[in-house]
Amino acid sequence: MNVHSVGAGGCQIALGKDAAKYQAILQAAIRVMATSGYHRAQVARIAREAGVADGTVYLYFKNKEDILMSVLRETIGQIVMLSTWLEGEHPDPLMALHKLIEAHFSTLGEDPDLAMVLQVHIRQADRALREEVAAIMRPYHRTLDRILEVGQAAGVFVSLPDPRIARRMIFGTLDETVNAWIFTGAKYNLKTLVDPVYTLLIGGIGKNS
Amino acid sequence: MNVHSVGAGGCQIALGKDAAKYQAILQAAIRVMATSGYHRAQVARIAREAGVADGTVYLYFKNKEDILMSVLRETIGQIVMLSTWLEGEHPDPLMALHKLIEAHFSTLGEDPDLAMVLQVHIRQADRALREEVAAIMRPYHRTLDRILEVGQAAGVFVSLPDPRIARRMIFGTLDETVNAWIFTGAKYNLKTLVDPVYTLLIGGIGKNS
């Protein structure tokens, strides 16, 4: 059974023997898109980088968009699943939030190319693809929403008319932090920011007298 | 002197006649990019929408990228200048931050097309363009940094080893809030979120016992 034939989106092409080749193309795609961006990334170059012929790419992916989609499914998917798992693992909403930030920064901090694709180039995609991205991200947002709700009920988080406002603050903060890390060349260790960011999100920038 | 011949990038053509035509093309570009995205936006369509011939576009802009750049310069520029002005106008850092959030949400909230371009399509641009965007944004970030520093010195903001962590939280939160507003169809009034977001940024999500 091929690893990559599993999953909701699935792959409509009967995949032959080589799951390694599928991964090779996927990794090549991440590499090429990291440097060239989505629209500039040529299928021919992805193929060359993966060490296969142009046509081979189409044995594993339906088309260029499908390549990007698969990068998404396999990577955002990881963070999303990780977040869901963490939520279940840590009933304490404060701890859950901390672990989630850690997971977010760890996953992207360990693979700058992947982070580049997810933070920058994904957003170059067309409307249809962006909606797909949103759909994949939704469980992540739901997890954040639930953590916030539980925290409010437990009295550790402030009460808000709409928890989505806080969720956007959290997600926006993580997102922008990763962005900044990428654009400064991914030189420092993203994980060192877990605690400062967590503290700031909890306490805000205002000084509690 | 034409309004649009001012600025860092400048314009290589001496424009004598028609500043109105320049604006028409710029507005058309915003409209077309809002619906089609950067890469799908065709120069021919921008020209048609602006009521000029294809070639005329090249009398006012060096190339397609230059059109986008100019959209940036003229719009981000407004927020940036506004923020600088607000900073000078309001010595109180809390007030300055509040006014800045208000300016940010007002400017984008009043022109969904423009917001769409700035939030979504700008990011489809190439490396060079994104770096230019960053350069234009820098004064905005500097303003935030200074407000934070003044606030720390005055004891109204928490002390942080690196104020940029807080700045990214602020900017990331505003950015994600606008993003969410756009993707849900820009149905509600963005300005209603000024106070909740401000409060959350100051106090954090944690409950102060």
Added chain:
Amino acid sequence: MNVHSVGAGGCQIALGKDAAKYQAILQAAIRVMATSGYHRAQVARIAREAGVADGTVYLYFKNKEDILMSVLRETIGQIVMLSTWLEGEHPDPLMALHKLIEAHFSTLGEDPDLAMVLQVHIRQADRALREEVAAIMRPYHRTLDRILEVGQAAGVFVSLPDPRIARRMIFGTLDETVNAWIFTGAKYNLKTLVDPVYTLLIGGIGKNS
């Protein structure tokens, strides 16, 4: 007004100044298809043969299929219209038939390349295109049917339960005669066959004792 913007099918592209260029491309297409066939005919070669750039072809035609369609519309159309006109001009069905054969052989006999396209390469087209061809041909068949009906009523043609059987004999005979002429290299004058074919169609191959 452009000559080629008239007609049922029309042309969905706003055509600029040059009706001559439209004709040049059309003639080039006939020439290229005559030698290479429909599927082997490359747009690039048609463009080169017409003395224009590849892209220019797409200013005058929507796509490759549209080129072929236009060859059809403009040429079969001629025979069809001619046949309708002849029918009106000659109330005598015998004379009408004779004139029609003459028109058929004249039109194709004068332009072997065009004949090649119509007899051979049109038939390489896809289902959709062939149905379009059939639609364009229909008036021609209707004309034949009417001539046969009038002739039957007048007692100069045999009575048949279904006139379409006779129509297919006439059309099939003309078609095969042109085919044979083409495949032997279009060496003789097709018009010399008007009388023999007419006589044979009227009298059959059987000897009237």
Added chain:
Amino acid sequence: MNVHSVGAGGCQIALGKDAAKYQAILQAAIRVMATSGYHRAQVARIAREAGVADGTVYLYFKNKEDILMSVLRETIGQIVMLSTWLEGEHPDPLMALHKLIEAHFSTLGEDPDLAMVLQVHIRQADRALREEVAAIMRPYHRTLDRILEVGQAAGVFVSLPDPRIARRMIFGTLDETVNAWIFTGAKYNLKTLVDPVYTLLIGGIGKNS
């Protein structure tokens, strides 16, 4: 000796094992080409339809063109041989002609897929292939020519300077009749047209007073 290794074109591979597989591929080719046409017919689909691997096709046929050629050789060949046999069997030219029309309509009328290929898709082939088709057809045309000559000598057919004119009428009529039958969906029984067509060919459309 395999059935299919006989013939002009021959088969470059010594086939030991499986004449049934050869036939399976041939029948699959007819089926696929009937629906998709020559150029749209993919070797992979023929293989799948025949229940063999792609590569296996190339053990039995030199290339795609060879497959079509073989369809021709084996099917037109049948009509051709049948016609030759009928000619020998029926010294009476009128009877011979009648039997030949019957054979023509029977063979194609019983297998619409085959008829589709022979009437429509064969003609999508390239020059070289069409010449091969002509070569295979030639004995059929010769048979018609001889029947006509014998008939003329016997005084049952009209005298013509060139019997090929009459032959083209006969063949064109049969061809167009089959064509019309196919394009109307092969709904009626083609054999019911044997007598009307025969009568018309013999007597012509003119009324003998």
Added chain:
DNA sequence: AATGAATGAGGTTTCATTCAT
């Protein structure tokens, strides 16, 4: 003999840009 994964050449079409009028 049989397989089917891999190959890679080849063609249509788009669209930013130019330049003669």
Added chain:
DNA sequence: GATGAATGAAACCTCATTCAT
């Protein structure tokens, strides 16, 4: 200055064919 017809490079994708297993 303004025009817009013309340009032509560039890229995705298909599919006949091969060859290692």
